[in-house]
Amino acid sequence: MMKSLMFGAALAVFSAPAFAQTPPPHFPADLSPAGVRAADDHLALEQVDGAEAMAFVAASNERALASLTGDRRYETFRQQAFDILSATDRIPSPSFLGDGIGNFWQDATNPKGVWRRTTLDSYRTDAPVWETLLDIDALAKSEGRDWVFKGAACLAPDETRCLISLSDGGKDAVVVREFDTTTKQWVADGFVLPEGKHRLSWLDRDTLLVATDFGPGTLTESGYPYIIKSLQRGQGLPDATEVYRGEQADGGYGVSASVYRDKEGAVEAVLFSRPIDTFRSETWQWVEGRATKLNLPSRVGVQGTMGSQLVFTLDEPWTLTTTTLPEGSLVMATLEMLRQADPVVSNNDPMVIFSPGSRQSLQDTAVMSDRIIAVVSDNVVGTLKVFTSSEEGVRHPVWRVTEVAVPANSAVGLGDSSKARGEVFVSRQGFLTPPTLSLIDAATGSIAALKSASAKFDASTHVTEQFEATSSDGTKIPYFVTRPREMSGPAPAILFGYGGFQVSFPPAYKPEMGKLWLENGGVFIQANIRGGGEFGPAWHQAALDGNRQLAFDDFAAVARDVQARGITSPKQLGIYGRSNGGVLTSVSVTQHPELFNAAVIESPLIDMLRYHEMPAGASWIGEYGDPRIPEEAAWIARYSAYQQLRPDTDYPRIYITTNTRDDRVHPGHSRKFAARLGQMGHDYLYFEDTAGGHSNDADPVANARRWARHYVYLSQQLMD
Template identity: 70%
Template sequence: MNRLLLSAAVPALLLAAPAMAQTGDPMDQAHYASPRANDLLSLRPIAIEPAPAPHLPTDLSPAGVRAADDHLALEEVNGTEAMAFVASENEKSLATLTGDRRYEPFRQQAEAILTATDRIPSPSFLGDGIGNFWQDAANPKGVWRRTTLQSYRSADTQWETLLDIDALSRAEGKDWVFKGADCLAPDETRCLINLSDGGKDAVVVREFDLTTKAFVDGGFILPEGKHRIEWLDRDTLLVATDFGAGTLTESGYPFIVKSLKRGQTLAQATEVYRGDISDGGYGVSPSVLRNDAGQTVAILINRPLDTFRSETWQLHDERPVKLNLPERVGVRGAMAGQGPDGIVQLVFTLDEPWAYRGRDYATGSLMSVSLATLRPADADEIIVSNAAIQVFAPTARQSIEDVAVFDDRIVAGILDNVRGRAVKFEDRGEWGWPETALPVPENTTIHLGSTSRSDGRFFYSVEGFLTPQTLSLGDAAAATGETLRQAPARFDASTHKVEQFEATSSDGTKIPYFVVMPKDLVLDGHAPTILFGYGGFQVSKPPAYIPEMGKLWLENGGVFVNANIRGGGEFGPEWHQAVLKENRQLAFDDFAAVAADLHARGISSPRRTGIYGRSNGGVLTSVSITQHPELFNAAVIESPLIDMLRYYELPAGASWIGEYGDPRIPEEAAYIARYSGYQQLRPGAEYPRVYITTNTRDDRVHPGHARKFAARLGDMGYDHIYYEETAGGHSNDADPVANARRWARHYVYLAQQLMD
């Protein structure tokens, strides 16, 4: 099955904004800073000021936390008091932001970028052609369309519209947002279309026929929900969804998988697997693995125990069998011979060490293991040569990002000191897995895209902070790439350079960060600087071309910094796991260390440094402001988690307990309370004016976090800006025109704080 998915099917908090070089010897790590009142750099070594002693609520029990919260009404998404608060704040904030002389030029420039007709149409293999979802000024909601590979290669690509989302929305009176399509291999003429009302993660699913270009009369339809769906065959789906009372976990995700036949209702579907209502994570998820010929070779079910630990089951002989796999593992696909007797190798990456058949395999390794030997009942009876192969073992400064699996080879996108490269691994049986590097420019990031298993082709793109995206068609067998499209430059990069530095965190760990700055930058601390960070869920933030940032910020004299702090996946699972739960403070220390190092180098100063983070990055930015207001003069806190003592109460917070801890457990509530931004706000501090923004339709990170933080800032008399969009969801992908207004607001605020 080929997928065109515009948001993650299992989202976590992963849809953060994209991370908005030569390597020299790091400077002496003595820190230099300037007083907030003085824009000039004071070149004297100082340590980062210690964070203020945390204020711990008297009662950390759920009831106590609730009783101490005077803004619970703002958690009612569409409540009368909540929406009155939103309307009042929006009115004030829009006057401040859109009334600025820079707003309209910024908006126009951002809209021109987001709706440009010469953007690269992102391709996905679709049957014997190429599919693409396209949004522009004429179709802000977008059209799903297709063409041939031959036409895609040409300068004058001819597109055939499959589904017009603007027209569908008008016809049905809905605010539909296209969230991707799942198409049945190998011919891919029947697809499941995912439609979101206003941009929410929850979607309605409808069966669509690519031959007639219409929804199937009497076809598969699923009501709005956070579904996990796989095609089993043309008349059967494997479905995990809300089957009624008691079938969702505390996080609001499914834990039951059923087989749904064509013509059946959900109530008539046959159960094939059941987890438990206490399961964590993002819900049980079926996966149908196919070989290069499109034949089904295995049916797997992932049962999450918490955010990161899960059990892997196989539906074998029509019953579920638990596989002997570690709990922290990422299944990437299957390699299989043709026909029912072909040996199936399961390809996966390890997120923890694994001892198997007398050998030890390191965290982060790429593995190929005989599926049959992973079934407990069969393990001792089946003899397979080279049953377990460690295809690739990354070093301490490497990580595996993307993996494309074919029947006799694997292509992997790898980060090496946060720089991208691509490698083909060839299965030579007893002769091992020789590797061949694909051509990738230096100091860039590579993303593997859609694959065509039938002929070993795959799309991949390359980009850098100052390098627009290049799209290529890869040949897995030959380890070569054919350039298909080159995106035009959206800003003048000729005056800028990219350098990579390291800061030293509180425990001595070296934290890399990239700086995009003018070539002639004077190191006097005057440069207006945006420091971006995420630091969670093993999500890497490598170099990325961000045209809005380049046009609205770099061209106006700004500097952009991308901090690769712990919690991300830049150096593999251990880089992430180092800051889980009780160790979360280290991620915040990493970020503060990067800020102080910027000031030490004279790149910027507290007066000229602002921070930006969204989603999990909202935890980071809200904590940074409350712990180290002396380091920053601006913060864009977008779609944020902030109230960490109640996050599990707000959908879909309970699914992230494996990342942050469980506030219902006293010992865990104690360490969470020490940093939770909502509880750590205090009167009399020198917080900069911050900009908090969220979306009413965000059903991944509840808008109550942002609302309550803004309200408490107001209670304490702090100047702040709060704006809440009413459509678009967590991803802000519903409308490019609205997204242009969003970027304009961001950069007007940052210019006001850091340039004026």
């Protein structure tokens, strides 16, 4: 429920930023790619391991560590974060593995982790008996590699043969090896793929469908594959048989093959996805060795199959003959109808299973044999629904919905699902409520509790509320505030946002934040700005391309609103964002430095006029626009923080941090922004870790240091 509580001043009227008429000193006179390059005096920092770049990193790291790790709070924060990240009473994240339960686990003894399994009955107990399948610490030591476990893809129905993905240092690119869970050994004649950004699916025990780097000319400009091949056991990649080809100019994250199966493991459909850009794609079905394009809209999310029927979500309205299905809907259609070039819509084919309201969105689904489990967000709060057909034996029956009771004002998430078992893992949590894990029986809709996480910080001192801010165009922007229950005036606060790629941020338990920030009297604010998926596709698309400024306006509106309510003040407000959130935070601090006194900008995109030049930036053109097109370069340039920095503006001391081995968002963004801040005489901190990749999932030891640095900086800026 929205609150009207006011701590102090009347709410301010927000207006869009007034852009200065005089261009910044490093603003390109010519916005063509050549002109942008000519105006960039820090291009050498884009060389990942270049001598000048690494010298800059070394000097910057020494300065940052002296300030951060030398702080009296650092060791306490580091130890507290490590205790949380390595705690043995965490809920082991489960996946279905054959007739048992699999889990990947990291702790103080095994910081790189072990992949292990147990039975469901044992998992239910307080002390499950685990059998180790693969010890990543031992493997890394024996092979002299900085291996990071990136997951296992196992062949249904028995799931004894698994493709293990291993990253060297945490990169997105992985080496793949075949593993046998019965022998707990690598398969002697098994599939092995060299390092790459692979897209893999099991077709059968001796066949993989592979999209990867097949040699020169087989990757898009973003570095992703556009060719799918069938790889037989014993074959090398050069001998694989091509089954589908997109085009080298394709955008997005590369082609992929998905194999959908029934509860017995039999193949129901093989689909190929060909991204045209970040969000638009073509969907093809592989039938009897031939790919046929399905008559689906370009903005669609395939959720699964039920026999000969496809279940999918619409990210745009879909018009067929006289019928228009609304965006955001969950839809079912027969594959036979979708294969027709000029489909005839009849007998409720296709049909809408669920269509969300204006403040709702479909967040997650699990397609079972005869029903669908779904999480629906209602004003950014999770609800759980089971959709079942009301009639047997009818091609497209009427669907009914059953609500499954979950705690109010919480985030609900679906974990792994099993058609064979008819079960789905479900998690529930809130900002002040530790996660609980349950198992839902799809056939009955009953939900049984499995595990409850212990509290990692004292939540009794704080309360969570939801408010709304009014953005520059009058749109109401929801946000959550977790604050001390007793407040006598403005308090130090962190404002978090993302606002991109249709990613939603519901209430979530953040134990490191709770321990290192809330327990010390801080406030945490989470803004659900446009660009995200909180209210479905329209909420995302409202901030695409030339409308990106609206996401920044939304964030500034929330900052102004919490200050007007007396929750915090400009001197006490800091912002945090990573990846796409780094676009948000770098722009926010350059457009509205008067609103903030701290900014943690992590693994960010910042140079938006050259982002497409740095791997794998071109894959995001569908989100941000194409700087090679003059009209689009013009509106990107108006917000791109790297070009908009000014020497005569009073910015707060900014903390920028990234990772040398981040092969998703290039470290050049962070390096160049930091270098330009220093060049203009602004105070800043820059730290670049040497391992971990974009996901920061290398090990809890490194992650504890990372969180300690963040909160030391925020405490220095906002609490001292």
